[in-house]
Amino acid sequence: MRFLAWREVRHxxxxxxxxxxxxxxTAFLVFVxxxxxxxxxxxxxxxxxxxxxxxxxxxxxxxxDLSRSGLPAGDRALIAKVDGxxxxxxxxxxxxxxxxxQNSVSAALLAMDPTAPFGPKRxxxxxxxxxxxxxxxxxxxVRAQPGNVALKIAGFADLGSIQHAAVAYLxxxxxxxxxxxxxxxxxxxxxxxxxxxxxIEQAVPDTEPVTKAAAINAVPGYQAETGTIGMIRAFLxxxxxxxxxxxxxxxxxxxxxxxxxxxxxxxxxRLLIGAYVAQVLATALAGVLVGAVAGxxxxxxxxxxxxxxxxxxxxxxxxxxxxxxxxxxxxSIRRLFTVDPLLSLGRTA
Amino acid sequence: MTATLNDIRHGYGDVEVLHGVDxxxxxxxxxxxxxxxxxxxxxxxxxxxxxxxxxxxxVHINEAxxxxxxxxxxxxxxxxxxxxxASSLIGFLTVRDNLLVRDITAGRRTxxxxxxxxxxxxxxxxxxxxxxxxxxxxxxxxxxxxxxxAALYTQAPVILADEPTAALDRxxxxxxxxxxxxxxxxxxxxxxxxxxxxxALDLADRVLRIEDGRLG
Ligand SMILES: Nc1ncnc2c1ncn2[C@@H]1O[C@H](COP(=O)(O)OP(=O)(O)O)[C@@H](O)[C@H]1O
Ligand SMILES: [Mg+2]
Numbered sequence: 192m193r194f195l196a197w198r199e200v201r202h203x204x205x206x207x208x209x210x211x212x213x214x215x216x217t218a219f220l221v222f223v224x225x226x227x228x229x230x231x232x233x234x235x236x237x238x239x240x241x242x243x244x245x246x247x248x249x250x251x252x253x254x255x256d257l258s259r260s261g262l263p264a265g266d267r268a269l270i271a272k273v274d275g276x277x278x279x280x281x282x283x284x285x286x287x288x289x290x291x292x293q294n295s296v297s298a299a300l301l302a303m304d305p306t307a308p309f310g311p312k313r314x315x316x317x318x319x320x321x322x323x324x325x326x327x328x329x330x331x332x333v334r335a336q337p338g339n340v341a342l343k344i345a346g347f348a349d350l351g352s353i354q355h356a357a358v359a360y361l362x363x364x365x366x367x368x369x370x371x372x373x374x375x376x377x378x379x380x381x382x383x384x385x386x387x388x389x390x391i392e393q394a395v396p397d398t399e400p401v402t403k404a405a406a407i408n409a410v411p412g413y414q415a416e417t418g419t420i421g422m423i424r425a426f427l428x429x430x431x432x433x434x435x436x437x438x439x440x441x442x443x444x445x446x447x448x449x450x451x452x453x454x455x456x457x458x459x460x461r462l463l464i465g466a467y468v469a470q471v472l473a474t475a476l477a478g479v480l481v482g483a484v485a486g487x488x489x490x491x492x493x494x495x496x497x498x499x500x501x502x503x504x505x506x507x508x509x510x511x512x513x514x515x516x517x518x519x520x521x522x523s524i525r526r527l528f529t530v531d532p533l534l535s536l537g538r539t540a
Numbered sequence: 541m542t543a544t545l546n547d548i549r550h551g552y553g554d555v556e557v558l559h560g561v562d563x564x565x566x567x568x569x570x571x572x573x574x575x576x577x578x579x580x581x582x583x584x585x586x587x588x589x590x591x592x593x594x595x596x597x598x599v600h601i602n603e604a605x606x607x608x609x610x611x612x613x614x615x616x617x618x619x620x621x622x623x624x625x626a627s628s629l630i631g632f633l634t635v636r637d638n639l640l641v642r643d644i645t646a647g648r649r650t651x652x653x654x655x656x657x658x659x660x661x662x663x664x665x666x667x668x669x670x671x672x673x674x675x676x677x678x679x680x681x682x683x684x685x686x687x688x689x690a691a692l693y694t695q696a697p698v699i700l701a702d703e704p705t706a707a708l709d710r711x712x713x714x715x716x717x718x719x720x721x722x723x724x725x726x727x728x729x730x731x732x733x734x735x736x737x738x739x740a741l742d743l744a745d746r747v748l749r750i751e752d753g754r755l756g
Binding site: 194195199202203448449451452453454455456458462531532533534536 | 582583586589590591592593614617618620621622624627628629630631632633637641642644645646647674694
């Protein structure tokens, strides 16, 4: 019976091709918007996401904003003593332009102890890969503005972005020189549980510890951006689901005539439903696969600071489209099988 | 194998179009059901063939009820083959495959002997040269003959044909009736043919008349 479904596809290649094409376009649209959403979000916060820590301790009243937060370096010892805290690392943060002659990169400077377990462990500045090819090379000396401090570029690594600027790791001492200050911006902590964060707030005055997730959400602009685009995405998903569902609903309704003939020949319900489900799945899957290939290709062409398409999102969106195709088909199959075949034929004769 | 209809009533909405029909189709007999358009022939055949649940009455295919709890029993229905008045052909299959598809729906494998039988049947209805065409490439009469061939291909012990000769000329109409009669006699099948064409009635073993939903 699978054979029969396939025969129908071969007999109407244009119709099934158009439907698969429609699914492909819809899937591509969904994947592109997903890629842009994730890319945009990543450009805002991926630098924080990549820090392998559990929480960040900000200054009270800094609204979990690294740019506004400032704490005395001595708090490190106080935090380390709090029950449940496994590691404390000071962080310095400044948005700065790194300039060398005509070449300039705007960077989110993230300063840490050279001994930090997740730090670059190198002297000088390590820039995120996105800064490659902008005229700055390892060994170059750049000037950080504001501050006008000379820094040496040590290399490039996958560090991510913060607030749409490439992250640049540098030793805390350099950052303190740049800021002409003794203190730090915040502390990154590794804890045994989130309870330790509350304990820090109790033990160390004027601190506001938050989980990493909360720190990410608090990055200026992140929630507004992801909220807006998330809503657009929700509408696109709903529209795509409706469109695909309706297309397969209609496609299956059109089978009323042939289906009635097959039922009149005594074909079992299971056989027929199996064949049509296989046909719908194959058509929708072909479309989703084409859309996914196009979406992934888009990811290859576009820079990762703009477009990021995680495989999980592709699988989830693809599965959603397949599911609504099946639901649309199932809705009409249900209807077709509750009508006496003669009446179906009466309508199509 | 026999088909027995008892006190069949059927209504479309509020309008009853069959008012208690009793009909016995014994094995080995070609029964012709004659009646004017609108008299209820199609409705009756569809009910006998498991294509339409009647409002009242019972159908038995060899003692087994065809409708149980308002639903058609597939096993009983599997013993009947139906030539629909409109079109019993599947548009996306060639004429030959419209015959062979009956093996698939019945869960059988098509053998070489089956292929030969299909070719012979297409020969008998004068369609051998059009075996590879699609139904949309045939005339109305050719489609009708193909549908008869498809029904006979099943070798079903009960054959119900709804105006199988309507679009055929005298000669071809007679050939189709002969084919159906031969199927009844040689395979000991119960065959019911409804028609409003009196020309080939001499080939029927029994002629029944229906008018306004009642057998006369
Ligand atoms: N689907 C339907 N809905 C309503 N009335 C119908 C339907 N099909 C047939 N009828 C009516 O039932 C009666 C019998 O129709 P039918 O069985 O097709 O007769 P015949 O095949 O002898 O021409 C006619 O009056 C016809 O108008
Ligand atoms: Mg009729």
